[in-house]
Amino acid sequence: MSAETRPIGVLLADDHPVVREGLCAMLESDPGITVVGQAGSGEEAVALAARLDPDIVLLDLRMGGMDGVAATGHIRRESPRSKVVIVTTYENDADILRAVEAGASGYLLKGSSRAELVGAVHAATRGETVLTPSLAGKLFRARVVDQPVLSGRECEVLRLVGQGLTNAEIGRELFIGEATVKTHLLRAFKKLDVSDRTAAVMVALERGLLS
Missing domain, CATH: 1.10.10.10 (Winged helix-like DNA-binding domain superfamily/Winged helix DNA-binding domain)
Incomplete structure (x- = not known):
């Protein structure tokens, strides 16, 4: 199977199994996406990303131990081919800025629809920046306020x-x-x-x- 036709490999990382299963079901409803692994912590996500070499890593922001921002930094350094998209319930301006600066390709809310989630995975794979529309203004304000x-x-x-x-x-x-x-x-x-x-x-x- 060529790179153009093979499914996009996604690694899910969230410390709640029910959330992971829900995201997995939403993603795999698209024939162009396959979930290659699931992690319950930031540390596990970093290790699995290095082993599985996924196209996309969907990371929860707040997890016990290593959080999503720290995990993003490790993954981008150790598995540079893998793109990271943060999926979280938090809309804090500083959190969004920290995630993007750590190398995340996008930031989505867990309330996003299946179409938004699937579309985000495809967009991130193409190298696009993915941001839930309601968060775009927050990111702009955070950059203005926090720019040293x-x-x-x-x-x-x-x-x-x-x-x-x-x-x-x-x-x-x-x-x-x-x-x-x-x-x-x-x-x-x-x-x-x-x-x-x-x-x-x-x-x-x-x-x-x-x-």
């Missing part, structure tokens, strides 16, 4: 971090002390809501702050 403003020096430091320079090398390049470099990094970490250098550079690049 890095100082010019913080941007300079992060650009040099992205080039692989150490703190000491950055200090020499910018004619500032190594302690000052660390201060700029810590401030950038706080503004970007990250905890390490690599994440800071990645988030800043994704948000167009280093262009």
